[in-house]
Amino acid sequence: MASVSNARSFLCTGPHHEYPVPKCLGFHLLKVLDAATIRFYEFPIEVVELIYLRYLSFTYNGKLPASISKIQNLEYLIVHQYLSILSFEACRSYLPMEIWNMKKLRHLQVMGSDLPDPGSNSVPLYHLSTLLGISARSCTKKVFEKIPNLRRLGIQIELALDVPTKPLCCFDHLPYQLESLKCVIVNPKVVVAERLPVSIFELRYLRKVTLTGLGLPWHDMRSFGKLPRLEVLKLRCNACRGRVWETNEVRFQELRYLLLEDVDVENWHADCYSFPLLEQLSIRHCYKLKKIPSEFGKMLRFGTNPTLKKIKLVDCGESVVASAKQIVDEQVELGNELLQVYVESSADDRKLKS
Numbered sequence: 001m002a003s004v005s006n007a008r009s010f011l012c013t014g015p016h017h018e019y020p021v022p023k024c025l026g027f028h029l030l031k032v033l034d035a036a037t038i039r040f041y042e043f044p045i046e047v048v049e050l051i052y053l054r055y056l057s058f059t060y061n062g063k064l065p066a067s068i069s070k071i072q073n074l075e076y077l078i079v080h081q082y083l084s085i086l087s088f089e090a091c092r093s094y095l096p097m098e099i100w101n102m103k104k105l106r107h108l109q110v111m112g113s114d115l116p117d118p119g120s121n122s123v124p125l126y127h128l129s130t131l132l133g134i135s136a137r138s139c140t141k142k143v144f145e146k147i148p149n150l151r152r153l154g155i156q157i158e159l160a161l162d163v164p165t166k167p168l169c170c171f172d173h174l175p176y177q178l179e180s181l182k183c184v185i186v187n188p189k190v191v192v193a194e195r196l197p198v199s200i201f202e203l204r205y206l207r208k209v210t211l212t213g214l215g216l217p218w219h220d221m222r223s224f225g226k227l228p229r230l231e232v233l234k235l236r237c238n239a240c241r242g243r244v245w246e247t248n249e250v251r252f253q254e255l256r257y258l259l260l261e262d263v264d265v266e267n268w269h270a271d272c273y274s275f276p277l278l279e280q281l282s283i284r285h286c287y288k289l290k291k292i293p294s295e296f297g298k299m300l301r302f303g304t305n306p307t308l309k310k311i312k313l314v315d316c317g318e319s320v321v322a323s324a325k326q327i328v329d330e331q332v333e334l335g336n337e338l339l340q341v342y343v344e345s346s347a348d349d350r351k352l353k354s
Helices: 045-049 066-070 097-101 141-145 159-165 167-171 198-202 218-226 295-302 318-333
Strands: 009-011 032-040 055-060 076-080 107-113 130-135 152-157 180-185 208-212 232-236 244-246 257-261 267-269 280-284 310-314 340-345 350-353
Touching: 045 066, 066 097, 107 152, 198 218, 218 244, 295 318, 310 318, 318 340
Parallel strands: 009 032, 032 055, 055 076, 076 107, 107 130, 130 152, 152 180, 180 208, 208 232, 232 257, 244 267, 257 280, 280 310, 310 340
Antiparallel strands: 340 350
């Protein structure tokens, strides 16, 4: 038992555990506590006595107590929530003011919560580089000034609440050093949203962008070609709306990975210089898309060092699959056998590789 009491990590893996569960929080030397699969209906107050804890992940719908700040060595705090009949308004802020006293925090992940006002006397969280799941209301100049080394940001927008205040204004004060940006509208409306602020295209260090549910016009994507370091672009669940996506005369200079998922585009136009360094193209559930631009084959044909190695299609139309295979066949004839196509279909549960 002595060896158990000296445990440094406690991981709850597998399926979600039923409640109540033995909390097993008497291991005072714990550094890692991953209890994401456990639903806590009351805050496990024993946690705040784990003074050596560096990683804490759990599932809880209530407000965190101020005493959470007693865990001064904590570097990773991840708070999941389970489905509840409570309105989002009732639980929009569950972080205490004392969160700003946790000086060693590197990673903070919540689910659409408002950050408390940092106050003029609070010390900046210099180590905090990842902030995920915060509300659009928290994306203020004052908040970001207190997180001067933020590199990775995830914003979760509840549209019913945020529409009156123009939710995309959350992009107005993004830190210049940001490298990864994820923005999700959890209950998108089937309308074209407001235009993206030009300030987002001034983020010269941005490498990864994930957009979900924004309903942007496709021509807004042209401006993403101006980001000099963009390597990953993921467009999910009506991130953009419209029948045509024109990438002619647009050059995504550094893009390596492109994902289109649940978008309503029908016609996609490109030229042979649009994606010069693309390595992987993934298209999922784009039922209206007619084909992949044939210029993808020309990109490989005219490139001195072909980069595209993988096209993955999930639940796409037969014409899309045919266009992908045609690109592969053309490349085989040219002696390039690196490019492969992976096809998955839930209709007949088939997985094909060519």
